[in-house]
Amino acid sequence: MVGQGSGTPNAEDREFHATKIEEYMCNTCRIITRFPRYNHPIKLLETRTGRCGEWANAFTALCVALGHDARKANDWTDHVWTEVYIEEYNRWVHLDSCEPLFDQPLTYERGWGK
Secondary structure (H helix, E strand, O other): OEEEEEEOOOHHHHHOOOOOEEEEEOOOOOOEEEEEOOOOHHHHHHHOOOOHHHHHHHHHHHHHHOOOOEEEEEEOOOEEEEEEEEOOOOEEEEEEOOOOEEOOOOHHHHHOOO
């Protein structure tokens, strides 16, 4: 697959808060595949496709639905995750919906070499 740039959101994309549409072309068959960046948690769970930002949206929404104080966080390495306030720790704790991490926010700078 080769990136072809951005596409234009259609009515369904807009309905489910996908303002960014990535397009890719298959090297073999030359067919263009659209990759809407859905920001609506239900559509994301239905399609099961997204990047860290979309999954952080859904995971943060689930945490809030379960009664936790939760917020999205991002950093200059272009990654997004969730932070949940845990009373027992008396602080915000890093949780990443895309990596098997708990309370390790410096992983991106150290482990990813960014």
